[in-house]
Amino acid sequence: MKITLKLTILFTIITAGIVFLFAAVIYNYAKQDREEEFYQRIKIKAFVKGELLFDAKASAQTLQEIHKNNLRVMNEAEIAIYDQDFNLLFHDNQKSDLIKETPQMLQEILEKGEIQFYKGKWQAVGERYTFRGKHYLITAISYDHYGYNKIDNMYNHMVYAYIISIVVICFSGLFFSIRAFAPVKDITRKVNKITASKLDVRLNVNGSKDELSALANTFNQMLDRLESSFETQKSFVSNISHELRTPLAAIIAELELSLSKDHTTQDYRDAISNTLDDAKRLVRLSTSLLDLARAGYDKSEISFKSIRADEVLLDARQIEQQANPNYHINIDFDIDADDDQDITIMGNEYLLKVAFANLFNNGCKYSPNNQCSVKIQYTNSAIVLQFSNEGENIPTEELATIFKPFFRGFNQQMASGNGIGLSLTQKIILLHNGTISVTSTGGITTFTISLPLEVF
Template identity: 70%
Template sequence: MKITFKLTILFTFITAEILFLFAFIIFQYAKNDREAEFYDRIKIKAYVKGELFFDAKASATTLQDIHMNNLKVMNEAEIAIYDADFNLLFHDNQASDRIKETPEMLTKILKKGELQSYIGEWQMIGVTYHFGSKKYIITSIAYDHYGYNKIDDMYTHMVYAYIFSIVVICLSGLFFARKAFEPVKAMTRKVNKITASKFNVRLEVKSSKDELSALANTFNEMLDRLENSFETQKSFVSNISHELRTPLSAIIAELELSLSKSHKKKGYREAIQNTLLDAQRLVRLSSSLLDLAKASYDPSEISFKEIRIDEILLDARQMEQKLNAKHKIDIHFDVDFENDQEMLISGNEYLLKVAFANIFNNGCKYSFDKRCSVNVSFENSKIILIFSNKGIGINPDELDSIFKPFFRGENKQIAHGNGIGLSLTQKIIVLHKGNISVTSQKNKETSFTVMLPLASF
C-alpha cells in the first residue's frame, strides 16, 4: 500500500474518531438537556395543579375535565395529590394510574422533598407541597413526544452528517496527501534518470528549509560522493592498467628478443635479469595495491591493539633495508620516555609497518646519500614522528598532489615508483586517527611529519 493511502486512512480514522467523540458529547448533552427541561415542565405543572386544587378550590371534576381536554392537543401530565398520611386526595385519571404510587415511594418524596425517575420512557417527578400548616405530596408523570422526536431527528441528521463528513475528510485527506508527496514523486522521477553514465543529475533544492529540502541536499551530497568515487575508480583502473602494461610489455619484449635469435650465455643472463626486475616490479605493485585495499576498509573490520611505536619503526626499517640494502635509516628519540605507556599507540601493526616503510623508501630514494632519519617526540598526548632526508626535494607546485593515488612528480625520472606509496601511507595514518603533512625545500631537505594519538588518551 502506498504511503499516500496509508496517510489518508490514518488521517480519516483519527478525524473520524475526533468527530465521533464530538458528536457523541453533543448528542448526550442534548439528551440530558431534554430530560432536565421536561422534568422542570412537569414539576411546574404539578405545582400549578396544587395551586388550583388548594388555593383556587377547583373541583376534582373540573380539573379532570381540563386534563382530558388537554390530552387531545398536547402532552399533558397525569397528576396525583396525596396528604401526609398517603391518602389520595386527587387524581387526573385514576383508571390509568401510570405511576402506581407505593408507600415506599411516597415516603422517599417526603424525606427528600423531590424524587425524579423513569417509568418506561415516561418521566415521573414527586414533590412536596405546603398549604397552610400541612404538607402534601404531588406526583406528576408525562411522555415527552416532542422532545423524543427532536432527539430522534437530531440522531438521524447527525448520522447522515457524520457519514458525509467522513467521505469529505477521506477525499480531502487523499488530495492533501498526494499534494504533499508530489515533491517526493518529482524526486523519484529525477532519481530514475540517474545511471552509471549519467551521474551528473542532481535533485532540485528549494529555498525552504523543510524536511524535503534537507533530504534533497543529503541525496545530492551522496551523489557527489558517489560520482567522486566512480571517477576515482575509473582513474584507479586506468592507472593500474598503465602501471601493469609497462612491466608486462618489457617482459614480453625481453622474451621475444631472446627468442628471435641465438644469444650467448651472457645475453640470456641479461635478458633473464631484466625480466626478473620487471617481475619484481609487478610483485611490488601487486603488494602495494593489496595494502591500499586494506587501508580503505572500514575501521571496524581491521584489528587494532596496543603496540610500541619504537618496535614498529625498527621493524619498518628492517623491512625496507631487506629490500634495499643500500638505504640507510636512522631513528632518534628526542626525549627519554619515563614508561612504556608513553610509547604505546592503538593500531594495526602490519599497516603501520607498511606506512613507515613507504616513508623510509621515499626518503632514501630521493636523498643524496640514500639516507633517511626519523625523530620521535611526545607532545599533548600525541606521538610526533618527523621523517627527513637531504635530497632533491619536491617541487612546491606538487606538494598538494603527492598524496594522490598514482601521482608521479617531476622526480619520477630519478627513481622508479608507481605512485601508490604516499597515498597508501596517508590512508593508513588517517585510519589510525592521525595526520601527515610534508614540507620541502628544493635541493635541500624534505620532511614528513606524522602525528598519532597515544593509546592511553
C-alpha cells in the first residue's frame, strides 16, 4: 500500500473520529436541553393549573374542558392535584391516569418538594404547591412530540452531513497527500535516472528548510561523494593498468628476445637479471596496492592496540635497512620519554611500520647520500615525528599533489617508484587520527607527522 493511500486512510479515520465526537457532544447537549426545557414547560403548566383551581376558583369541569380543547391543537399536560393527605382534588382525565400516583410517590413529592421522572417516553413532574399555608401535591405528565421530532430530524441531518463530510475528508486527504508527496515522486523519478555513467544528475533543492529539502541535500552530497569515488576508482584502475603494463611488457620483451636466437651465457644472465628486476618491481607494486587497500578499510574493521611509537620506528628502520643495506637512517630523540605514557599511542603496528618505512625509503631514495633522519618530539597530547632528507627542493606546485595516488614528481628519473608510497602513508596517518604535512626549502625536505597519544 502506498504511503499516500495510508495517509489518506489515517487522515480520514482521525478526522472522522473528531467530527463524530463533536457531533455526539452537540447531539447529547441538544437532547439534554430539550429535556430540561420540556420539564420547565410542564412545571409551568402545573403551577398555572394550581393557580386557576385555588386562586381563580375555576371549577374542575371548566379546567377539564380546557384540557380537552387543548388536546385538539397541542400536547396538553395531564395534571392531577392532591391535598397533603393524598386525597385527589382534581384530575384532568382520571380514566387514562397516565402517572398512576402511589402513596410512596406522593410522599416523596411532599418531602422533596419536586421530582422529575419518565414514564416510557413521557416526561412527568411532581411539585409541592403551597396556597394559604396549606400544602398541595401536583403531578403533571406530557409527551413532547415537537421536541422529539426536532431531535430526530437533527439526528437524520447529522447522519447525512457526517456521511458527506467523510467523503469530502477522504478526497481532501487524498488530494493533499498527493500534493505533499509530489516532491518525493520527483526525487524518485530523478533517482531512477542515475546510473554509473550518469552520476552528475542532482536533485532540485527549492531552498526551503523542510524535511524534503534536507533529504535532497543529503542525497546530493552522497552523489558528490559517489561521483568523486567513481572518478578516483577509474583513475586508480587506469594507473594500475599502466603501472602493471610497463614491467610486464619489459618481462615479455626480455623473454622473447632470449628465445629469438641463441645467446651467450652472459646474455642469458643479463636477461634473467632484467626480468628478475621487473618481477621484483611487480611484487613491490602488488604489495603497495594491498597495503593501500588495507589502509582504506573502515576504522572499525582494523584492530588497534597500545604501542610505543619509538619501537615501531626502530622496527621500520630495521626492515628498510635490511631491504636496502646502503640506506642510512638516524633517529634522534629530542627529549627522552620519562614514562611509557609519553610515547604510547593507539594504533595498528603493521600499518604504522608500512607508513614509517615508506618515509624512510622516500627520504633515502631521493637523497644524494642515501641518508634520512627522524626527530621525535612530544607535546601534552601528541607525538611529533619529523622525517628529513637532503636533496633538491620539491617545486611548490607539486607540494599540493604529492599525496595523490600514482603521482610522480620532477625527480622521477632519479629513482624507480610507483607513486603509491606517500598516498598510502597519508591514508594510514589519517586512519590513526593524525596529520601529515610536507615542507621543502633550503635543500631540506621534511615530512611532519603528528599522532595523538593514548589517553590513560
